[in-house]
Amino acid sequence: MSATGGPSSPSRRAELVANLAAVRQRIERACAASGRSPDELTVVVVSKKFPVSDLRLLADLGVTDIGENRDQEAGPKVRELRDPGAGTGSGPGEGRGTGSDLAPPPLTVHFVGQLQTNKAGSVVGYADVIHAVDRPRLVTALETAAARARRRPKVLVQVSLDGPGRGGVRPAEAPALASQIATSAHLELSGVMGVAPLGGDPDAAFARLRTVAHGIQEQFEGATWISAGMSGDLEAAISNAATHLRVGTAILGSRPSLR
Ligand SMILES: *Cc1c(COP(=O)(O)O)cnc(C)c1O
Numbered sequence: 001m002s003a004t005g006g007p008s009s010p011s012r013r014a015e016l017v018a019n020l021a022a023v024r025q026r027i028e029r030a031c032a033a034s035g036r037s038p039d040e041l042t043v044v045v046v047s048k049k050f051p052v053s054d055l056r057l058l059a060d061l062g063v064t065d066i067g068e069n070r071d072q073e074a075g076p077k078v079r080e081l082r083d084p085g086a087g088t089g090s091g092p093g094e095g096r097g098t099g100s101d102l103a104p105p106p107l108t109v110h111f112v113g114q115l116q117t118n119k120a121g122s123v124v125g126y127a128d129v130i131h132a133v134d135r136p137r138l139v140t141a142l143e144t145a146a147a148r149a150r151r152r153p154k155v156l157v158q159v160s161l162d163g164p165g166r167g168g169v170r171p172a173e174a175p176a177l178a179s180q181i182a183t184s185a186h187l188e189l190s191g192v193m194g195v196a197p198l199g200g201d202p203d204a205a206f207a208r209l210r211t212v213a214h215g216i217q218e219q220f221e222g223a224t225w226i227s228a229g230m231s232g233d234l235e236a237a238i239s240n241a242a243t244h245l246r247v248g249t250a251i252l253g254s255r256p257s258l259r
Pocket residue numbers: 046048069112113195230231232246247248249250
């Protein structure tokens with residue numbers, strides 16, 4: 001992270017422009033290497049621990065999808081982003097109501113973190129996509145919350161690619177969980193998500209995820225998404241049919257340890 005300037009300083013903007021361009025170039029190269037088109041990929045910029053000012057800059061630079069991993073942080077940030085007039089942190093002239101302001105472009109909000117059942121109600125209130133769904137009780141809680149909120153979030157089955165540790169259902173259990181989601185009236189089964197094992201081979205891990213994804217797609221044709229790949233392994237994800245990349249550090253810099 002750059003230490004220069006304030007949160008929305010010109011230098012921060014320039015840094016984000018350069019980082020976005022570098023990531024786009026990596027995506028283009030990886031796509032060329034596997035005969036894919038970059039149009040097939042959505043970059044979810046994981047903005048955890050970074051301020052709302054960065055999210056505004058990213059939206060201004062054409063980013064359409066953002067990801068968060070903790071409800072306590074994500075809820076207030078998304079509320080401030082979507083309704084700047086209601087928050088406390090907005091500066092003069094940033095609120096709504098001048099009449100000439102263009103509406104901010106709609107941002108798709110992805111919840112990418114491990115989700116506790118008792119946070120389902122809160123997360124369903126603002127997340128458009130929930131990535132890490134990995135157990136029947138969580139599906140039940142999300143369905144109840146979504147029905148109550150009259151929402152219908154997209155949901156991905158998190159598949160464990162490294163045994164226990166980083167969450168996810170075992171590959172053999174993924175189809176049953178997908179089926180439970182698909183039959184939940186207020187949840188839209190959109191596909192699968194995986195996190196490569198720390199220190200392992202991301203290519204082998206994402207190849208396993210692809211196999212699980214295709215098995216689920218045979219039964220549920222709408223389940224076309226494969227959320228895989230982060231800053232360090234997005235090339236391996238692209239060569240294994242990923243549709244969504246979750247990129248934090250490579251775009252925003254190292255996460256601040258203090259918030
Ligand atoms: C933080 C996070 C990311 C982004 O990781 P980077 O290595 O910073 O790109 C992706 N996925 C999940 C689930 C995360 O929590």
